[in-house]
Amino acid sequence: MVIPRPGAETPQEGFFTLGPRTVLRGPGELTTAIRDALGPATGFALPSGTAAEDGLIEADVDHTLVPEAYRLTVEPSRVRLIGGGAAGVFYALQTLRQLLPPAILRSATAPGERWEIPAVVIEDAPRFSWRGGHLDVGRHFVPKADLLRLIDLLALHKFNVLHLHLTEDQGWRFESRLYPLLTEVGSWRRETSGDGTPHGGFYSQADLREVVAFAARRHITVVPEIDLPGHVQAAVAAYPELGNDPSRRIEVATGWGVITHVLNLEEKTLKFCADIIGEVTEIFPGRFLHVGGDECPTDEWSGSGRARERMRELGIGDVEEIQGWFTRRLSAILAEHGRSLVGWDEICDHGDVPGATIHAWRGYERGVEAARAGHDVIMSPVAPTYFDYYQSDRDDEPRTIGGHNTVENVYDWDPIQAELSEEEGRRVIGTQFQVWTEWQPTPRDVEYMSYPRACALAEVGWTSGPKDREDFMRRLAEHLGRLDALGVNYRPLEGPRPWQRGGTGARARV
Numbered sequence: 001m002v003i004p005r006p007g008a009e010t011p012q013e014g015f016f017t018l019g020p021r022t023v024l025r026g027p028g029e030l031t032t033a034i035r036d037a038l039g040p041a042t043g044f045a046l047p048s049g050t051a052a053e054d055g056l057i058e059a060d061v062d063h064t065l066v067p068e069a070y071r072l073t074v075e076p077s078r079v080r081l082i083g084g085g086a087a088g089v090f091y092a093l094q095t096l097r098q099l100l101p102p103a104i105l106r107s108a109t110a111p112g113e114r115w116e117i118p119a120v121v122i123e124d125a126p127r128f129s130w131r132g133g134h135l136d137v138g139r140h141f142v143p144k145a146d147l148l149r150l151i152d153l154l155a156l157h158k159f160n161v162l163h164l165h166l167t168e169d170q171g172w173r174f175e176s177r178l179y180p181l182l183t184e185v186g187s188w189r190r191e192t193s194g195d196g197t198p199h200g201g202f203y204s205q206a207d208l209r210e211v212v213a214f215a216a217r218r219h220i221t222v223v224p225e226i227d228l229p230g231h232v233q234a235a236v237a238a239y240p241e242l243g244n245d246p247s248r249r250i251e252v253a254t255g256w257g258v259i260t261h262v263l264n265l266e267e268k269t270l271k272f273c274a275d276i277i278g279e280v281t282e283i284f285p286g287r288f289l290h291v292g293g294d295e296c297p298t299d300e301w302s303g304s305g306r307a308r309e310r311m312r313e314l315g316i317g318d319v320e321e322i323q324g325w326f327t328r329r330l331s332a333i334l335a336e337h338g339r340s341l342v343g344w345d346e347i348c349d350h351g352d353v354p355g356a357t358i359h360a361w362r363g364y365e366r367g368v369e370a371a372r373a374g375h376d377v378i379m380s381p382v383a384p385t386y387f388d389y390y391q392s393d394r395d396d397e398p399r400t401i402g403g404h405n406t407v408e409n410v411y412d413w414d415p416i417q418a419e420l421s422e423e424e425g426r427r428v429i430g431t432q433f434q435v436w437t438e439w440q441p442t443p444r445d446v447e448y449m450s451y452p453r454a455c456a457l458a459e460v461g462w463t464s465g466p467k468d469r470e471d472f473m474r475r476l477a478e479h480l481g482r483l484d485a486l487g488v489n490y491r492p493l494e495g496p497r498p499w500q501r502g503g504t505g506a507r508a509r510v
């Protein structure tokens with residue numbers, strides 16, 4: 001009863017029972033992860049060894065499998081976790097945790113629990129290479145410790161990307177050594193929608209190195225997003241010279257919506273972007289850097305004499321072409337660092353950005369267009385992957401931005417639909433859920449919006465083959481016992497309960 005459902009499961013006779021004398025065998029870096037996962041709840045030492053009075057758990061790598069694939073064999077006296085790479089062994093371990101009673105997920109021993117694993121052979125591999133969760137830490141800051149917990153939850157569900165939306169109109173969360181005012185000024189806003197309460201916070205570079213390393217141990221790549229050239233009010237509040245009217249001081253945004261402040265077109269501003277990208281690439285080692293590009297109004301460029309002068313210098317005939325020019329410059333900067341650009345699908349609207357990976361959010365058809373234009377695509381349309389939307393049409397759901405995406409809608413959805421040819425379909429590298437935090441002021445709220453819908457998206461991203469929603473809902477009902485053991489503030493399937501409806505934000509809740 002595993003989520004995401006494995007590719008092939010063949011039940012066998014009998015059980016393996018984890019006991020005080022169970023031993024581990026295999027390379028140290030693999031057995032350490034097994035000991036860390038199974039030791040705290042069982043209280044067993046799980047030493048490395050070969051004596052096998054209470055059975056043996058073996059881990060190894062078989063390079064004939066793809067790196068994230070695994071074969072898990074549970075026999076009465078032996079468990080084998082064989083991965084194509086360390087990631088595959090890690091995913092075998094996530095499956096093993098789900099074959100044990102939910103108490104295995106607790107961090108203290110559970111007296112009287114029998115640690116039985118039904119004998120089985122599981123052969124499993126992911127459908128997509130990009131299985132992501134996005135978190136907007138710009139609208140409401142999520143403290144580092146909570147971020148680590150959310151990463152642990154992603155790992156349990158075999159996600160391999162955390163897309164961290166680090167900059168917003170309402171807050172800049174990335175510590176820059178070169179531009180300290182970005183966090184000194186830009187990480188705090190005076191209030192939120194008139195609540196009179198300052199809100200802020202940022203990650204130091206040391207914090208982010210820790211987040212990256214914690215995620216990497218769980219085979220999750222953190223993809224940072226620095227949203228450019230729109231959604232930059234916090235940056236312009238810190239450094240007015242980045243904006244289109246440097247004589248005007250603006251504050252970090254205190255309300256929501258699409259905001260007209262955008263970066264100006266000066267070479268010094270592109271130097272700023274290059275400097276920030278340089279700092280970001282030092283901390284985030286992954287191939288991809290997300291440059292946003294969503295919701296970038298042209299009003300300020302149209303209204304600025306200096307922007308029009310720059311357009312003439314640059315040979316740009318129409319303000320609508322500016323974002324394309326800007327994004328291609330960013331792409332060139334990333335290429336100097338050996339990195340690839342990801343952007344929201346608006347970056348396709350202003351001329352091509354060769355080599356860009358397109359993050360389709362405004363609708364499935366945006367991803368189809370990008371795939372047809374030869375881009376790799378992450379399919380994340382608002383319906384059903386925006387988890388800041390309501391989870392039902394009940395009137396006792398906590399307030400959200402609007403829209404509805406139920407757990408069933410998420411499960412039923414397919415990132416590769418009939419209109420894509422086989423070749424276009426291969427351009428779809430994966431899918432991702434998005435949690436925007438306008439109305440999610442605390443990590444408790446983020447958990448409420450993420451789970452259990454993330455369980456469904458995990459299966460969409462991981463599992464190949466036909467779907468069976470009834471089977472999924474049965475497995476999900478059982479899986480919620482695991483989320484209970486972890487203390488996750490998920491939305492119960494039968495609807496919100498008062499204590500689960502939201503966090504401790506000062507704002508009155510619906």
Ligand code: ACM
Pocket residue numbers: 294295344361
């Ligand atoms: C977005 O939702 N503005 C990407």
